[in-house]
Amino acid sequence: MNTLWIISFVLLLFLTLRFVTKVAFKIILFFIVIAGVVGLLYFLQLGPFQKKSISMEKLHHQYCKDSTSALCQCFVKVLEHDLLEKASKISTTDSSEKREMGQTLVSLKIMHRNRTKIKQCLQEMGKEHLYKEFIRELNPSKNKD
Numbered sequence: 001m002n003t004l005w006i007i008s009f010v011l012l013l014f015l016t017l018r019f020v021t022k023v024a025f026k027i028i029l030f031f032i033v034i035a036g037v038v039g040l041l042y043f044l045q046l047g048p049f050q051k052k053s054i055s056m057e058k059l060h061h062q063y064c065k066d067s068t069s070a071l072c073q074c075f076v077k078v079l080e081h082d083l084l085e086k087a088s089k090i091s092t093t094d095s096s097e098k099r100e101m102g103q104t105l106v107s108l109k110i111m112h113r114n115r116t117k118i119k120q121c122l123q124e125m126g127k128e129h130l131y132k133e134f135i136r137e138l139n140p141s142k143n144k145d
Contacts, residue, residue: 054138056080070130074121078114111135 042049059079064072111118115131122128 056083070122070125070127071134074118074125074127074130075111075134078117078121079110082110082114111138 041047056076056079059076063069063076066072119128119131122131
């Protein structure tokens with residue numbers, strides 16, 4: 001009788017381990033596939049990893065037709081000043097670097113870093129509503145502040 005209990009226990013243990021390993025394998029495989037998809041999105045810069053940027057030249061062309069406009073004064077000039085300030089900290093700015101500044105990409109991080117200056121400038125001009133419109137125009141997926 002003892003032998004029967006031992007055999008049934010070993011058989012039950014074997015079946016349990018087999019079931020657990022199948023489930024564990026499926027869970028591990030699921031996480032590997034998810035990690036692969038996220039890695040591919042990161043590598044291809046798609047979805048949440050997409051770099052949202054625009055060139056300073058394009059900003060000037062689009063918003064500084066009238067140099068006294070609120071968007072030109074509060075967005076483009078503030079961002080340009082920030083980029084020039086960062087470039088001067090790295091090295092002395094010569095004429096070739098100044099030309100390249102127009103081709104510099106302005107990311108949303110730079111805009112976010114300067115948002116208080118931009119909002120304050122727009123508030124002084126009485127055009128606070130332009131901030132959200134401008135951000136929506138550059139990044140339609142972000143509808144919040």
